[in-house]
Amino acid sequence: MSSTAAIEVDDLSKSYADETVLQEVSFAVESGEFCVVMGPSGSGKSTLLGCIAGLVEHDSGTVRLSGESAETVPVRSRDLGYVFQEFEDTLFPHMTVAENVAFGLEQQDADHDRAEVDSRIDEMLDLLAIPDTRDSLPTELSGGQQQRVELARQLVRQTDILLLDDPLADLDYKLQKRMELEMRDIHAEMNSSFLYVTHNQDQALKLADKLVVLNRGRVEQIGTPEAVYYRPASAFVGRFVGDSNPFVGAVTADDEAEGEVSVETGIGRMAATVQGGHPADDRRALAMVRPESVAFDSAAEGRDNVFTARLIDWTYMGEETEYAFEVDGLDYVLQAVSRGRPTVTEADLGTTVPVGWDRADTLCFETVSSAPTVTVDDLMRV
Amino acid sequence: MSDTEPRAEKSVGTTAEQTEADTSSEETATRETVLDVSGLTKIYPDGTLAVDDIDFSVNAGNFCVIIGPSGCGKSTTLHSLVGKVEATEGTITLDGTEITETETYDRDIGLVFQDFQLFPHLTVEENVRYGLERLDLPADEADQRVSTIMETMQLSGATGRDPGELSAGQKQRVALARSLVLEPKLLLLDEPLGDMDYKLQKRMERELLEIHREFDTTFVYVTHDQTQAMRLADQIVVMNDGNVEQSDPVDAVYNTPETAFVATFVGDSNILRGTVGGTSEDGSVARVETDLGQFETRTDNLDAEPSEVVGTDLAFSIRPQHLTLGEDVRNTVRCRVEDVITRPGKGAQVVLSPLSAPTAELQLRSWEAVSAREGDEITVGWTPADAVMLDRTSVVEGIDLETDILGE
Numbered sequence: 001m002s003s004t005a006a007i008e009v010d011d012l013s014k015s016y017a018d019e020t021v022l023q024e025v026s027f028a029v030e031s032g033e034f035c036v037v038m039g040p041s042g043s044g045k046s047t048l049l050g051c052i053a054g055l056v057e058h059d060s061g062t063v064r065l066s067g068e069s070a071e072t073v074p075v076r077s078r079d080l081g082y083v084f085q086e087f088e089d090t091l092f093p094h095m096t097v098a099e100n101v102a103f104g105l106e107q108q109d110a111d112h113d114r115a116e117v118d119s120r121i122d123e124m125l126d127l128l129a130i131p132d133t134r135d136s137l138p139t140e141l142s143g144g145q146q147q148r149v150e151l152a153r154q155l156v157r158q159t160d161i162l163l164l165d166d167p168l169a170d171l172d173y174k175l176q177k178r179m180e181l182e183m184r185d186i187h188a189e190m191n192s193s194f195l196y197v198t199h200n201q202d203q204a205l206k207l208a209d210k211l212v213v214l215n216r217g218r219v220e221q222i223g224t225p226e227a228v229y230y231r232p233a234s235a236f237v238g239r240f241v242g243d244s245n246p247f248v249g250a251v252t253a254d255d256e257a258e259g260e261v262s263v264e265t266g267i268g269r270m271a272a273t274v275q276g277g278h279p280a281d282d283r284r285a286l287a288m289v290r291p292e293s294v295a296f297d298s299a300a301e302g303r304d305n306v307f308t309a310r311l312i313d314w315t316y317m318g319e320e321t322e323y324a325f326e327v328d329g330l331d332y333v334l335q336a337v338s339r340g341r342p343t344v345t346e347a348d349l350g351t352t353v354p355v356g357w358d359r360a361d362t363l364c365f366e367t368v369s370s371a372p373t374v375t376v377d378d379l380m381r382v
Numbered sequence: 383m384s385d386t387e388p389r390a391e392k393s394v395g396t397t398a399e400q401t402e403a404d405t406s407s408e409e410t411a412t413r414e415t416v417l418d419v420s421g422l423t424k425i426y427p428d429g430t431l432a433v434d435d436i437d438f439s440v441n442a443g444n445f446c447v448i449i450g451p452s453g454c455g456k457s458t459t460l461h462s463l464v465g466k467v468e469a470t471e472g473t474i475t476l477d478g479t480e481i482t483e484t485e486t487y488d489r490d491i492g493l494v495f496q497d498f499q500l501f502p503h504l505t506v507e508e509n510v511r512y513g514l515e516r517l518d519l520p521a522d523e524a525d526q527r528v529s530t531i532m533e534t535m536q537l538s539g540a541t542g543r544d545p546g547e548l549s550a551g552q553k554q555r556v557a558l559a560r561s562l563v564l565e566p567k568l569l570l571l572d573e574p575l576g577d578m579d580y581k582l583q584k585r586m587e588r589e590l591l592e593i594h595r596e597f598d599t600t601f602v603y604v605t606h607d608q609t610q611a612m613r614l615a616d617q618i619v620v621m622n623d624g625n626v627e628q629s630d631p632v633d634a635v636y637n638t639p640e641t642a643f644v645a646t647f648v649g650d651s652n653i654l655r656g657t658v659g660g661t662s663e664d665g666s667v668a669r670v671e672t673d674l675g676q677f678e679t680r681t682d683n684l685d686a687e688p689s690e691v692v693g694t695d696l697a698f699s700i701r702p703q704h705l706t707l708g709e710d711v712r713n714t715v716r717c718r719v720e721d722v723i724t725r726p727g728k729g730a731q732v733v734l735s736p737l738s739a740p741t742a743e744l745q746l747r748s749w750e751a752v753s754a755r756e757g758d759e760i761t762v763g764w765t766p767a768d769a770v771m772l773d774r775t776s777v778v779e780g781i782d783l784e785t786d787i788l789g790e
Contacts, residue, residue: 040579040581041579172451172606172607173607173608173609174608174647177650180723181721181723181733184721184723185721199579199580199581200580201580201581202580202725202728205725205726205727206723206724206725206731225724225725225726226724226726228726229726229727230726240581242726242727243584290727292727312595313591313595315591315613315614316632316633316636317609317612317613317632318612318632318636318648318649318701319649319701319703319747322613324591324592324595333588333592335588339703339749340703341633382581382585
């Protein structure tokens, strides 16, 4: 790891009583990078942020901020901002928006010129599109506006590192989408390093330069959104990130090429591509295909894996349509998705059609999860 | 199915597809109406007009979702249906019988609460059996109903357990079983999947759809979450400020919105506004002069005759996925690329500012990777068939397009 990384976490572990919350977590956030940590609830995301901020004491391992060991830097002097999820509790109710934002600056030791403070506040409120709220009290603002004041208060300090704990989680859909764009703008403009925690997959995949996937306190994968989505390192990552149809069965190697296997699943033999090494023959492993890779009707013909299915429902969602199929030998409903309007009508419900997908889109995993207690069967229900 | 297959590759919103959509909504209309709300008005004692003379109906077996921003009256509407709120005016008719004045427990309507609200001191089976007491069924029929629904809901292994020990998925199934065992004519769901982990929420939505399919009961589901509404609904009722903006099948609400409010609230939308300069000879296409240039739009969404709108100011909507890169379409705008956001598995979103009006913003959604980068100047366009004219900003008086809908 380069010593110029903004945040370097090495072998970090943390337990509460007999519960291990973080287990030998290592990763780095390079200077200027937008790094997003995602994982199920209870995976250790927020504890990890707390350890980096100095709000939670870790048991072992090291945290380095801009190359310096965090232990030598008192919490107050750490050059980082922290945006909490529960922003309502962090704004001062008796102070105006401008006073709340100024408070962020006054916390820093430097002597700030009054006029300079004012102009930086204005600049920040402009950037966040809330200039009219300058003299309002937090209670007079909508949730989205309050969240932006909290952001402004941290951003105005222009710290090299900003930690964000699911800051858009409580906003409604439209505002969330708007703020995702603003978040990218702000990051680009500030040139700071962001470490951003979220349970929202879409947001994680859209915002991140680098993703860290956590599960039960362990790192499952570090990579770009593309790598994590298309080349998951474990069955857990494959199932947790994005949507997928899972299958389970004994694996046998195919002769043709490296990485090509067959999986003996409940619906029949399936040609698959192995992710990360080769599972032992006859081992029970998980294979999966994403809904957008499932073709049906005439488009299914000629695919590497073709099965007979019954169309039981579809849901038109504007941009795309999701289809539900029953397949003999499968105890859940197989999902397919296509762009735009449905290609079927009411009359097609209940009809039998071929469904198919290619070997390249059928991922089979050597590693179930970096957490040893996770089983293939756990992942069928994710 | 195979004769409709080629449409999979076509863009949405062509006139041919519109005709098809109209046919399918007629098909749904042939299904029996189970719920009819007519002139429903609710004025609270403090004078607040929460629901203002609304009409809508729901067909048997439909999954109807009522959506709208907070304070739009959707909760009051739901509570009027269930009888927890007394209507000031109007009628509610369920399966041909007026129930406006009927006591809650005699309405034959089930209700699933936010957070499910199971009885914590009762076992799973006791929770499910609870409401049956009131029906006075013969004991063996009651037992039969309970055991059948426990099996269908995959709860047979959990009969003696406490609700506190259940997973979120199991809790949802118990809550649904508790209502569905009464075989109600209508099941109301009050934002049951509100505050939930993203992944879990999607799994619960899928289960809910499966249960709806299995039981063929009419569901009316209230939420403020547009994406959830789109994932669940056959029919959407869009409410705003105590009024119904539109009540239609999903396809019609999304592709032929009645108002600018609906176009922006349901799904993402680019809204442009201008003066109608004229129409084609048959009136099917109008020419609109906007700040960004002159564009052609289809007119079949208008309530008014196309010739009547010439000279007036109107808005039209284009969905981001209908904006394309390149100049080979009828309407084009030269833009600067402000941002490109890729989402693996879902393509890219491009934020654009038109060169002739840099403060305006257009959004383009592409399923393929986009090579354009921030700062590039590119031409984007759309076909007249994908531009939907909007008669009104909103059914609510005094709502302004710029400040109330396009602003924040």
